[in-house]
Structure formats: C-alpha cells, structure tokens
Amino acid sequence: MSLSTHLVRRGFDVAHHGMVAATAGPEQPGEGESPQVSPLAALIFLLSGLICVGLLFSVGYTYGHLLPILCMVESPETEAYVPVGTIEPTDPPAYSATPAPKPTNGQPDDLEADTEGDAEVLLVRNKPFTASIRQTILHLRARAGYWSRFRGLSMFVVWNIICGVLISIIATIFPNRLGVAFAAIVAETALATWHMAWVHIVISEPSEKRWYKRIPSIRTWPKIAPAVALWATTHQVVSILPMLVCGSFGSLKHMDNPHYQPGRKDLYAVGGQGFLGFSLMVALFVLLQIPATVTLVRVAASMLPEEDETIVPFDRTFGGKTTPAIIGGQGKIGLVEAWRSFPWASRKRLLRLMVKVTLIFLACWLLATIVLVAEAHILFGDKLGEMMKTLHGIARAHH
Template identity: 70%
Template sequence: MIDHIFRRGFHTAHTMHGMMVDSDQGDDKPVQVSPIALLVLFATSLVFVLFIFGIGYTYGHVIPTLCMIESSETEAYVPVSNIESTEPPAYSATATPKPARGSRQDVDDEADMDEPDLLLVRNKPITASIRQTILHLRARAGFLSRFRGMSMYLVWSFVSMILISIFSGASGVRIYIAFAAIVSQTLLATLHMAWIHIVISEPSEKRWYQRIPSYRTWPKIAPATALWATTNQVVSILPMLVTGSFGSLKHMNNPEYEPDKKDLYAVGAQAFLGMFLTLALFLLLQIPASVTLVRVAASMLPEEDETIVPFDRTFGGKTTPAIVGGQGKIGLVEAWRSFSWASRTRLVRLMIKVALISIACWVLFTMVLVAEAHLLFGDSLGEVMKTVHGIGRHN
C-alpha cells in the first residue's frame, strides 16, 4: 500500500505539472487550468488517500490480526450476586439448576446458605464485532490504539520497497517484481514479526525498535513469512495472467486491434472471471497463509508481554513455551489447524465487512471528486480529461 501511495503521489504531481503548462494534446488547443482548482482537487485527493489508508490499516490489518489469535468462546463461573439484575447480560449464560422444593438436596442447600449460586458465563470473542473491538482497544490502549504498530509498519513497508527496487532492478516485468517482493519480505521477516507483536500485545514502555526480535529468530519465522509473501503475489498476479492470456484482453496492446461491441461483453466476462479467481485465491490461499504467519509469530511472543485479547499460548496443548524447555513456536500446519472453524468463520465475516466499508468509502469519495471536477473545471472538463489521458499514456 505504501508503494502504491508513493507511486500515485509522484504520478499525480507530474500530471498536475503537465496540466499547468500549455499542453498540445487532443485538438492542439492549450488547456488553461486554475492553480486554485488544482489545489482543491489535490487536497481532496490527499484527504481521500489518508482516509482510505487509515481505514485499510485499522480494519484491514490491525483488527484481522487480533481476530487471528483470539481464543474462541470462553467460559467462566460467576456468582449471581455479581450480576446486575436491572440489565440483561451481554452474553449467553446457563444457570445452575435449582433442586425441587422439599427434596433432600434442597434441605442440604438451605442448611448451607454460604454457597452462592453460580452462573456459567460464555463470553463471545471481542473481535466478533468491529465496534466492540475498537472500544476494547480504546479502553486498553487509548484513542490512537486503532493505529497501533504504525511506526513499525511504515518502517517495514519503506525498507521492503527499497529492497524490492534493488532486487528487481530497472526491469518492469511483473514476475521479476513479484520474485523480488517475496525475497525482500522474507528477509524482513523479523520486522514483520515485531509489527505483529506490537499489534497483539498490551501497551509497552519499549520503543518500536526495541520490540524487534533478535535475528537469530529469523529461521523460525522465515518459512511462514515466505509462504505468506508467495501467496500474496500469487493472488495479485495469477488472475491477471489468466484473464490476459485469451480473448479480447490478450489483444489490448495490439495497435492493429479494432474491438467492436461484442468485445465489450467479452472484456466484462473476463473481468468477472478475474474477480472470481481473485476472491477464490484469497479465501483458499491468502487467508490460511496470513493466519499461519500471525499465529506462528504470536507463538514467539516474549513471556513478559501480555496479549490485548484472550490468547492461548499453548494452542490447545500443541506447543510448549521456551521458558519450560519447549521449542517456543508452533509449526506451520498446526498453526492453521489450531485455528478453529468458528474462528475462521468469524474472520471471513470480518473481511466481508471490511470489504463493504472500503467499497462504500471508494464510492463516496469518487462521487465527491466527480462533483468537484464538474464545479471546478466546468465546460473545460473534457479538455482536461484529454490532457490527463495524454500525459498518462506517454508516462
């Protein structure tokens, strides 16, 4: 996301520079654009980018990461006297059954009035609700808790972007960039693990760079990171390769290709295929790989750090902490298997909610930008669009 924002920012700045000078695109008429209009449009776009980034970080990274480690429904016995009778409890509960009046057990119970009635409380996971998760984070870590781990995330993303640029060189071939991304993100596995530890743990007095684990832990987390990075690129690239290998999309770069009406429907069908393939790969590959990485990293959380949501460090007895002589981490297969079906369903529901929120934000800001463009440029909007198209095509 950081790489995308930087590239779009540079492209927008270059495009605006080209629009502010007289351009000979289209019908050879110079296009004069008001700097104030450009400034307003740029400010709106900047707010849009920052807002979408904040939404994506909180709802697309922080909350799903917590969901991946939170234990399923927990149970506890609570004295009935501790529960307010004026308000119904916000949980499902089963009270201990009372014996029939006059029975032997009833007599025994009346003889021992010191033993309080107990209520079996089943607490729902915090991450079952986005609102509840935000309120929980705010209560435990303050108002800015929705951006917890941001410093570590920015450093990790920036260094990753630099390494990808170095490893891919000047090549613009997508497959080379994908390979460079896999290598770079695997090398930075400890930074990624540090970000996960910051997100899932209670607030710490340590600075973000003090949370980075020793590089000796890299062999333990590298396999899970490599798996995650590989599936990331497969989900991004494979649908484009498949849909672009046949039909109308295959000929889009051919200057002699002259599409007609039927090609429009063919492109729409191929786009739908690409969307379906992306969704399928995301559910079958990306989610399991992400869960595996997060849970393997969580199994190596230092003993002095407490998680901000309920978390079973033993993964149901499948791993032993290093402090008592265990390996101190869970394996790739067990990391996924220990993630219950109830938790998987909860995570998928969360991702659907996040997708709907993101789509709603995109639609809202698109409408705002279109309305602003009509108000700011008026009748010259068509010429401005031609100028932007010409500059984008030559770049």
C-alpha cells in the same frame, strides 16, 4: 492482510498513473499541449484526493489489518463461574449464562459454598471481542486509548518504506512484473523479524518500549522466515495471477496497442473479463491468502515474549501443541499446526469479518469516487474531457 488490501493496491496503482501525469511536462509527443486549468481548482482537487487517500488508508489499516489479526489470535470462547451480583446487565447481553451444576456423588461444591442456591452462580461464556467490529474497537479504546486503532502504525510505515526500497533495488535485476513479484518475496522474507515485531505490537497490551526495541534478534529469523515467505508468495499470486489470466485474451490483450479501436461489444467483453478477474482474485484470496496469513500471524504470536500480555484472550500453548522455550521447547508452533489449531468457529468469524470490512471499504471507495467525480465536473467544467485524453496518453506513455 485482507481483501480490501488488494483493492487498495489496485487504487494506488491508478493513483500512481495520475501522479505521473500531474508531474509530467506540459506537452507529450503526439498528444498536444495539456489543457490549462485554474491553479486554485487544481489545488482543491489535489487536497480532496489526498483526504480520500487518507480515509481509505485509515479504513484499510484499522479494519483491514488490525481487526483481522486480533481475530486470528483470539480464543473462540472463554468460560468462568461468576456470582450473579457481579454481572452488569447489557442489551444485548455480551455473554451467555447457564446455572452452575449441582454437586454430584455427595461431594461438596466449592463454587456454591458461599451462595444460597444454583441461581446465585452462573457459568458465563464470554463471546469473542472480534465477533463484533464495534465491540472490538470499544475494547481497544478501553485498553489502549482512542488512537489504538492506529497501533503499530509507526513501525508499519518504516517497515514498508524499507521493504519498498529493497524491492526497487532487487527489481532492477528483473525489470518486469514477475521480477517485481520475486523482489517483493525476497524483501518481505528478509524483513521477517520486522513483520513479526509488528504483529506483536498489534496483539499485545500497550508497552513502554519503543517500536524499534521490540524487533527480535536475528537469531529468530529462521523461525519466522518460512511463514513470511509463504505469506509473501501467496500475496503475489493473488495480486498477479488474475491480471495475467484476464490480460492474456480478449479485449484486454489489445489495450496497450495504440491502433486498437474498441467497439461496443468490446465494452461488454472488458466488463466480463473484469468480473472474471475479480472473482478469481476473491477465490485465490480465500483459498490461499487467508490460510497463509493466519499461519503467519499465529506463528508470530507463538513467539510473543513472556513479559508481553495479549490485548485479547489468547492461548499461548495452542491447546497444548507448543512447549515454551524456557522448559526446553521450540517456543513456537509449526506452519501446519498453526493453521490446524485455528478452530472452525474462528475461521467463520474471520470470514464474516472480512466480508464486513470489504463492504465498509467499498462504501468508502464509492463515496470518495462520487466526491472526486463531482468536484472534477464542477472545478474543470468543459476542460474535463481534454484532461482525460491527456492523462490517458501520458499514462500509456509511462506504462
């Protein structure tokens, strides 16, 4: 759901080649025998890698999925007249206060009937919880406990496993990258009600219902499927298009050629193409992925069951643009209105959150890289170069 998600996906692609290499046989044609390393050293390095993957996944799930979704549904600002004595001071204040207005035209002001003056009643404007990452985490912990940062994880895992199986089955018809993308769109759309149920779990107060009981009936599939199909399509465009563009020219076009001998100038070219690909991915993410994700989340939120309360302030009517199904309405918001009803203040808040999350994830990624590189030098020593050559040959053979 976020830019860090695409970065995680790139990292998992690299990790996949590493696992393939680790499970391959000791000898590959043309590569010679694999270097012999200490089993203890290999075990330590493997455990360190698993810990780093777990760290990156937890950061990506909490900060890259949960927080942006809450930001997409939270109302920009709430207002209320509150007696001064009930407000607990904080530093910095979590609200902005304005003295209550004086009565006009000689009409009595009920808000001030029990107070001694204007200073006793304040108009409190509560800032959104998602304006601050720390405030959001503290709010979730207060309402749903410490492990609320992983709320919906069980369903997320099962849903993605089933989706992965469907993608593998459908992709056998078109065994190429575009075929996999098409299979992903079809699988995600088929499981649209699962996606909606996961969004409901994330945005609602804790419930005693098991996650599989919160999956809506198949009759709701036509209502949510268009939003999921739009999201899945943009997700694949952001993932594939930068690679196709950058891999169609220059040095990257020849990387699969075993006879290609790159020089120093090719190193600079690869760096430039990599920067171009990253810039294109960011641009597509902002212009396509964010609007599609906001649309999906808000359409799903509009169909939240009446008995479920949201964990952050949320206007179920979207400013009067929806009519509940109980009184004859559709009970959902349209795709266009879902995006249009997302105010500019919330869009700016979401972009700031995305930037913060990306920086946090990149910092964790850099830390994990430094740790693993240092361990590799310490544990494998002089055999590290031979291992890198072997891994490159195996990965190219399985590409």
